[in-house]
Amino acid sequence: MNKPDRLRRIEDLARAVAYRQALIRHEYWTRTRLEELQQRRLARLLDWAARRSPLYRELASTGRLSRPFNLHDFPIMDKKTYMERFDEIVTDPRLRLSRLQEHMACVSGDEYYLGKYRVLTTAGSSGCKTVVVFNRKEWSLQEAASMRIASMMGVVPFSRRRPKLVTIGSPSPLHDSYRLPLSMDIGLYRYHSLPATAPIEQLVEQLNTLQPYIVRGFPSMLGILAGEQTHGRLHIRPSIVAGGGEPLSRELREQVRTVWQASVFDIYGTQEGLRAMECEVDEGMHVFEDLGIVEVVDEDNRPVPDGNLGHRILFTSLVGFTQPIIRYEISDMMVLAPEPCSCGRPFRRILAINGRNDDVLYLEGSDGRRVAVHPVHFWDVLESFAEIRQYQVVHEPDGLRLRLMTVEGNGGISGMVSEQMTQKLRSLGVDHPSIRVELVGTLEDRSRNMGKWKNIISNVHQEAIR
Ligand SMILES: [Zn+2]
Incomplete structure (x- = not known):
């Protein structure tokens, strides 16, 4: 890592710590106040897109979008169209998909692109790999969201006893489960990333050595590790176990509780920046609605009322200005809770995710x-x-x-x-x-x-x- 990059990384993380404070304040807001924030951020985003993104500028100049902008007039974007029109969507003309792909082929750690961007890609489980670019402030917000997730599990930065956190995730720095810890690994937490692709025996050995306080991983992996513990090969005593990236079943949750007597948390996240996390009180995962808007819709993209299962969701990032993500199709089928949570947070909860519609x-x-x-x-x-x-x-x-x-x-x-x-x-x-x-x-x-x-x-x- 060269010196300017290291300095940038520290600046990004310092900004993230300040953003974290703001995000945590939002958790004490009323629903009305949160919705006002969403509307202000949305108006700014749509206006920015109509001025700076060639695709949306064209729609606005030909009258297909008119001021004041309404989110529901914006076209729905499926992943394929989004990637085909990527160069017209981004707001920095230096960002060209072909160049980004060349950059991604060479990324081995937390490298910046053009000195200010981080480039990620999705696992492509729905058959279409997408590329997501964050500028430094946008990345700080991703880091802050990740710190909010940690604080919802009861872990705060700068605590005297820095708990050891092990993520068993993607082995690629192009995936946020690996890249976020990497970019934040300058001492606030004690992070370790282990590749989920490694042989089980090797993971067991490393975990036995590390003795983590928090274990995060894909639920399918947590199930295997719980089995290893039951069979006496794994000997860890984590206080917190968190699953994400795949559905966490009730049975697995019970198994993890029984095997480790740990608190279990379910985390939902997409590379595009949509995040949700369980609180300590009620069922379901709180959507971080100060950072994005989620529309649950049916097969024909008509809104589905809270409490009912949708066919897909449309996600709008309220904080992505480099690469506007507006009414972007995500194929997860989910139910949002019709009732507010008794913890008092104003964010709506995902009650269930019943897999992906391409499953x-x-x-x-x-x-x-x-x-x-x-x-x-x-x-x-x-x-x-x-x-x-x-x-x-x-x-x-x-x-x-x-x-x-x-x-x-x-x-x-x-x-x-x-x-x-x-x-x-x-x-x-x-x-x-x-x-x-x-x-x-x-x-x-x-x-x-x-x-x-x-x-x-x-x-x-x-x-x-x-
Ligand atoms: Zn809650």
């Missing part, structure tokens, strides 16, 4: 019609078996393959799993489901997707079934 499998029903099978139906059946540690549903042209990693000595459940799954699918209208159960020792290879895990995989061209 929906289309199976053949009677008369050849397509039956949409939501991931929740697989969870329902498979998570009712305590013996199953982890699973993967693979849709093949000749049927479904259920790959199960079970607790040792529980090989006898195949028949029961197959029978219950058949019943479930029949109840949904799939008349003759073809199911194969495979018991496997490990469920390989996280390396393809930045360490993330995919429960549902389709090897069938979905168009093929009508």
